[in-house]
């Protein structure tokens with residue numbers, strides 16, 4: 001159907017739905033595709049599904065197998081309209097990430113009613129969101145981060161040396177891109193280097209829980225109970241680690257982000273236990289996999305587009321444009337969910353109170369109405385108003401840090417990278433939330 005040849009919106013209308021007033025218009029196979037981890041790994045399959053949706057059904061309800069119905073928000077403008085209205089579209093009332101009906105029920109059962117296993121900025125709405133975000137906002141501003149650039153450059157240089165020492169062949173994803181942002185964020189957070197492999201494993205388990213290559217059991221996850229049990233163990237390990245860290249930073253505060261969280265106050269009180277633990281988890285995880293995926297995808301893109309690589313080599317002032325385009329190109333965060341707090345109208349559709357919305361960032365970032373030739377990798381794309389960092393009140397808190405660490409890596413690497421080509425087939429992680437390349441084998445010459 002992705003070419004519109006079978007099924008079709010009309011054929012799909014009237015299918016059974018668990019909601020009372022459904023308007024099912026997205027064909028089942030497209031609905032299944034946009035939540036299918038394998039489709040995101042495939043790349044072409046997810047692009048085709050979103051392209052079809054933007055053209056034929058840009059804002060309609062979908063109900064994939066086993067999932068509650070949700071509106072797939074696929075156009076750039078609609079994504080921004082939803083994100084701009086953070087009182088009308090909440091994060092906290094329903095799962096913020098696509099979850100099956102069974103999964104949501106189980107989580108509510110486990111938590112005594114909440115649809116979330118953690119409570120970080122992502123799961124909060126105002127007034128808490130504002131108060132908790134304010135705690136670290138200044139820390140993430142460019143003027144504060146400038147002081148870290150020298151140290152980040154040293155870390156980047158170490159990774160570039162490591163790449164040079166590989167003798168002209170490496171898996172850029174595994175050998176460099178997964179490790180460099182982890183090292184940066186752990187330094188920022190204050191986690192000692194010796195604990196980094198453990199953090200890497202836990203982060204990958206958290207985001208790649210469906211992919212047997214990275215999840216805890218090393219096997220395909222076949223049922224909700226098994227998936228949730230694994231997720232809970234991962235969160236439990238994170239919490240045990242950060243609990244000890246909080247105690248330490250309360251006794252011995254330092255200049256790191258962990259000290260800001262451990263000693264922070266909300267309305268004159270220390271952060272709640274769950275909220276403090278969740279703050280560490282979001283800082284450790286959101287700041288790592290996203291940047292790793294983008295860095296790996298950027299190298300893949302340069303190897304595939306020798307003209308862009310040559311242009312960049314000839315003019316290093318194009319690096320910020322390359323970084324921005326790589327963020328749009330990879331869009332490592334595939335979606336976030338919102339739910340409506342009141343009946344409303346959006347782009348001619350009646351959204352009911354309680355309706356669940358999927359913000360389809362990869363679709364927004366290929367929207368033909370905003371991007372000229374969206375499927376072309378163009379380091380000189382201008383403007384490049386992608387929504388890969390989200391938008392509005394929840395817009396990525398670490399966007400300046402992410403951009404800075406990627407810029408610095410390319411500034412250190414490109415002057416020494418003389419040639420570049422793929423050395424086998426790259427592959428993406430199978431996940432429908434945060435994902436990107438898990439292997440990018442390359443062959444290169446370096447000075």
Ligand code: HEM
Pocket residue numbers: 083121122123133282283284286287288290291294327331332333336387388389390391392393394395396397398399401402
């Ligand atoms: C290429 C890198 C990155 C991408 C593409 C990315 C993407 C995103 C997206 C899409 C959101 C949700 C925004 C929304 O709901 O509107 C988000 C939120 C967030 N990101 Fe990032 N991120 C990146 C790097 C980082 C880094 C380096 C950090 C540092 C710790 C970070 C920390 C956060 C936090 C704390 C939030 C929650 C903000 C809130 O809900 O108020 N991210 N990010």
